[in-house]
Amino acid sequence: MLKLSTIFRSILSSVMLSLLLTAGAGCKDSSQSQGAGWQPNVPFGTLPPGFDSFPERWNKQINDRLAREEAVKQKEIRELRDKFFKEEDSKVREKLQSKLIADEAALSVIHRRQTEGDYIKFKTPADIPQDLKWEDG
Numbered sequence: 001m002l003k004l005s006t007i008f009r010s011i012l013s014s015v016m017l018s019l020l021l022t023a024g025a026g027c028k029d030s031s032q033s034q035g036a037g038w039q040p041n042v043p044f045g046t047l048p049p050g051f052d053s054f055p056e057r058w059n060k061q062i063n064d065r066l067a068r069e070e071a072v073k074q075k076e077i078r079e080l081r082d083k084f085f086k087e088e089d090s091k092v093r094e095k096l097q098s099k100l101i102a103d104e105a106a107l108s109v110i111h112r113r114q115t116e117g118d119y120i121k122f123k124t125p126a127d128i129p130q131d132l133k134w135e136d137g
Contacts, residue, residue, distance in 0.1 A: 046125075055120035062119050066110055073107045 080103065084096040 055118070055122070058120055061117040063114075066114050070107065070110050070114070073103060073110060077103050077107065 077100065080096055080100045084093055084100060087096060089091045
């Protein structure tokens, strides 16, 4: 289960970074018209051009996708349970049970991710722990 969770996180992180980079390049919204950017004279918390509405859209898209995946996985689990309890062949039951365990583990990964909240969250310097020991390299 831990391995599945790690793989799932790694894939989502890669996809998020790719989409973040490509979406930011093609968006046109109010931050572009305001001239916001990554210049040193821009106030803290100002978003780069095209980015001000992206986090909300991205978070909604991910939450919607997780809800769809959850519904599909729950349906698969119900169907597997029905087959498992109706099956008389012990070898087939063993295979169904293995698949059921794997699907339940995948569903728990989806549930855990849903409890973590938004993918993109904005923090302030005040959110950095005071006892954090900074290292370079």
